Amino acid sequence: MTLTTAEENYLKAIYHLSDGATKSVSTNDVAAEMKTKPASVSDMLRKLGDKEVIEYRKYYGVNITEEGKKRALQTIRKHRLWEVFLVDKLQFAWDEVHEVAEELEHIQSPLLIQRLDAYLNYPKFDPHGDPIPDEYGDVRARPRLALNEMDVDQSGQIVAVKDSSAAFLKYLDKVGAYIGARIKILDKVEFDGSMEILVDQKKTLFMSKDVAANILAIQS
Amino acid sequence: MTLTTAEENYLKAIYHLSDGATKSVSTNDVAAEMKTKPASVSDMLRKLGDKEVIEYRKYYGVNITEEGKKRALQTIRKHRLWEVFLVDKLQFAWDEVHEVAEELEHIQSPLLIQRLDAYLNYPKFDPHGDPIPDEYGDVRARPRLALNEMDVDQSGQIVAVKDSSAAFLKYLDKVGAYIGARIKILDKVEFDGSMEILVDQKKTLFMSKDVAANILAIQS
DNA sequence: TCTTATTTTTAGCCTTACCTAAAACCCTAA
DNA sequence: TTAGGGTTTTAGGTAAGGCTAAAAATAAGA
Ligand SMILES: [Mn+2]
Ligand SMILES: [Mn+2]
Ligand SMILES: [Mn+2]
Ligand SMILES: [Mn+2]
Secondary structure, three states, X not given: OOOOHHHHHHHHHHHHHOOOOOOOEOHHHHHHHHOOOHHHHHHHHHHHHHOOOEEEOOOOOEEEOHHHHHHHHHHHHHHHHHHHXXXXXXXOOOOOOHHXXXXXXXXXXXXXXXXHHHHOOOOOEOOOOOEOOOOOOXXXXXXXXXXXXXXXXXXXXXXXXXXXXXXHHHHXXXXXXXXXXXXXXXXXXXXXXXEEEEXXXXXXXXXXXXXXXXXXXXXX | OOOOHHHHHHHHHHHHHXXXXXXXXXXXXXXXXHOOOHHHHHHHHHHHHHOOOEEEOOOOOEEEOHHHHHHHHHXXXXXXXXXXXXXXOXXXXXXXXXHHHHHHOOOOOHHHHHHHHHHOOOOOEOOOOOEXXXXXXXXXXOOOEEHHHOOOOOEEEEXXXXXXXXXXXXXXXXXXXXXXXXXXXXXXXXOOOOEEEEEOOOEEEEEOHHHHOOEEEEEO
């Protein structure tokens, strides 16, 4: 059973909202994520239910099925591989890739993705630090922690961002935070949760709690 | 005014059928080329006429406008650049690229095409020898001649194929004809138009008139 | 010129993916 | 246990892009 572009986009949204296939997801949440109306979502959920990529019980939200999870991960794989291509090969900035990848991910050609993967040297993470599922949908996830959850004096390395919006990424570029940077928490202000962070042992960065919450690190 | 994917495909077909914007094109011809019904074509012609990329007079066929020609050439440019990418970078065979390029050509991102062009080193021809329009739609066309139009003892070089179907390209691979090959016409059989051709000064090839008519060369 | 054959358009219908407005449902708090 | 209030679905509509069947226009032959 093949999925249309719209169906793939919905399924991906449902997968993300359900935190990797565990939680059940409400119609309103899908509508917000997809920027459509709940009425349109109801329509689409019926279709996705018929195709058995989600389990749909009217009025009770949806759960993604195993088959649906597999499909969603394939689309995510394609999206992230294209993002790597755009940044590594075509010199796109990391805040310029998402919209284009949102289109490229729907190109139907298993050979294309297989070759692209090889050409990029089987990357494990996209430009935002998100893991790239392999062709079987397996993801090697790293245990990640938002900066605001780390304690003073803890060290680590930035590995991903939670928010991939151009605005946020441009801000990180400006202040000099990037994926791979080694960091140490110097201070946390209790009043507003803002933080002071040492980057690469030389640069001090002040950031709001909101910003810190959208930067993910592994501890070391 | 932006064109949908379907509109881009129709416009491209009309451009090709009109031999580079000169001839006028009939509804039936478009239907055959697009593998749709004439009734569907009538609908689409009205839309394309409204968008002023063609001039449409009911019952009298269509002519592509200057604006339409420009749009068609942009789509063709994208199609051929992607074909070069697939062959040069992803090791696709020249008979495997057309379908995928037919999808990729509709990705909307001027930056993407500009970067892709640079990344491929501004190629002038696609894997089938067809010229790639520049970003202004200019095509540097070479005067090309089908092999069956050449005379005995004439020499030249294969520069393109007229038929890009997988079947034909695979056949050329098998017999060892390729773009760039130096050729000389050794003999032409008057009865059926079949020919004997010397390839790269060492290999003799027999081909039917049908095959010869689909191989394009420049004379030398 | 008249009649027929061919081409093209129109009319009406389908599916997908969206919308608004109204109805139905679920849940919770009085 | 029932009345709101929020959520979700249904009903009905639009636009794009296809289809078939029928009507209309053009082209061709006698
Ligand atoms: Mn992305
Ligand atoms: Mn998408
Ligand atoms: Mn196409
Ligand atoms: Mn080509």
